[in-house]
Amino acid sequence: MQTNLADFIKGTPEGAEAEAILRACVHCGFCTATCPTYQLLGDELDGPRGRIYLIKQVLEGAEPTHKTQLHLDRCLTCRNCESTCPSGVKYGRLVDIGRKVVEQRVARPLGERIKRTTLKEALPRAGLFKAGFKAGLMARPLLSAKLQDKLQPPRPAGQWPTTQHARKMLVLDGCVQPAMAPNINAATARVLDALGVQLVIAPKAGCCGALRYHMNDQDGGLADMRRNIDAWWPYVDQVEAIVMTASGCGVTVKEYGHLLQHDGAYAAKAKRISEMTRDLSEIMPQFEAQLAERMKGRVGKRVAYHPPCTLQHGQQIRGKVEGVLRAVGVDVTLCAESHLCCGSAGTYSVLQPEISMALRDRKLTHLEATGADEIVSANIGCLTHLQSGTDIPVAHWIELIDRAL
The missing domain is CATH 1.10.1060.10 (Alpha-helical ferredoxin)
Known part of the structure; x- marks a missing residue:
């Protein structure tokens, strides 16, 4: 062109x-x-x-x-x-x-500016979001049906393993996931612990930067990225990888090297961090034989897998989640139009609710048509968005393995 x-x-x-x-x-x-x-x-x-x-x-x-x-x-x-x-x-x-x-x-109308500013200032701050989320749960019976759907009580995280292992990996705790689904990282830690790997959280790491960056506060997003690099840097020589349990975060962290390539102070560090970053589905295939032996057909239900866009299109990772689940004996299937978005897309479901809900309902129609007993995915946004429209349980795929173990 x-x-x-x-x-x-x-x-x-x-x-x-x-x-x-x-x-x-x-x-x-x-x-x-x-x-x-x-x-x-x-x-x-x-x-x-x-x-x-x-x-x-x-x-x-x-x-x-x-x-x-x-x-x-x-x-x-x-x-x-x-x-x-x-x-x-x-x-x-x-x-x-x-x-x-x-x-x-282009100046936005006042209402739009208030909504967007609230989202980009509140969501990336894990402590602030957690307090707001708890308050929302307490007031849930008084809220509209749409808001009640978005405010689903989190599943208990369970115990984080304390065993020390020679093999160590970092995991990003993130911003909204610790409040909405603390069980995801805890389940990952338990599964990896059973396989001889210790999962470590860097206390000062937080939002991956995607939320602000994609809401056109690119300076704020880059600041979040630099903070994470600083938090992870002391660990880089001690860990094998930086594991992402949310594919939306993973696609962004893998792009740190590109996004900060012109930053003299952070370019080399950002490149190293991106090279170390792996989605959980890239980590688990090496453990398939061990998992198959331990699980021994314990998952008897039929499972439908929704591949997040940030995994299949952003990171260009396809087939790994289904491969791991099938290798350990899970009856897993993809639905029709599995390549299309569920409509979550970060803050999109708040900013463009009509389109978002139409895409969610279209996706759920296909997922429910599989006859699955449970829906699994690999991103917190997809999980909560899909669960708001169906009575079928929706979970992260690692939780399925955690329960079986």
Whole structure:
């Protein structure tokens, strides 16, 4: 795609990156076939190709409008288009660059500004979110049905193992997961402990940075990333890997090296951290034989697996979760349209509730059609979003293994 950047961005690192991405696009439109918002809305500007044109116009000097902002806001950043694109267009990076420019030039209505500021200031702070979540649970009977669905009481975390092992791995505790699902990391710690690996939490690590970064507070997101690097750095020579139990966090941490490549103080450290980061599904295959021996067919139920977009499209990891579960004797299946987003997408379910709920209901229709007794996934956002619309239990896949052990 021929591109002529405006002076305000020409010659900048972001401009060079955006230009390379734009030039890779050949307008083929394959991306529209797998874009969830295009599937629902049928508008070219609510698909990747249309949004690419909008971003191109803005970066070439056209003045963005509220309409421009709306079409970019409606993007889930699921990156399904990246999996489909034959030209390797890095759409996720382009939309971040475009959104930042539009955010700087288009003033949002007061109500939107308040909502977005509340989300990006409250959610990344684990202590503040935990207090707010507890208060919400106490007031749950007084809230609307939609809010009650979002405020599901967490399952008890259970005991964190205390055994010391020679093999050690770090795990990110995150921001909302400790309050909403403390059982996920605890279950991971117990499973790895049974396999001779000690899971360690760095106390000062917190939000991975994705939440603020993708809400156009990119400076705030980068600050969260630097804080995590500082928290993890003393451990890097003591651990085998940094394990991610939330694929939404994992895709971001794996991109630290790219996002901080122009930061003289953090570029090398960020690259090392990204290289050490592994989704839990990348860690567990080495233990399949041990797990199969220990579990011995203890999971008799039929399980449907929902692969998060951040895992299958963002990290380009497919088949590993199902492979581990099948190897240890679990009857697991994928549903129809397993490549499409469930509609959670971080804060999207709050900011774009109608589209989010439509995608959730479409996903649940397919998941329930499998006849599964339980739904499992690999990301906290997907788990809570799906559970809000079904009576079928929804859990992280590692919890299934933890219960069987």
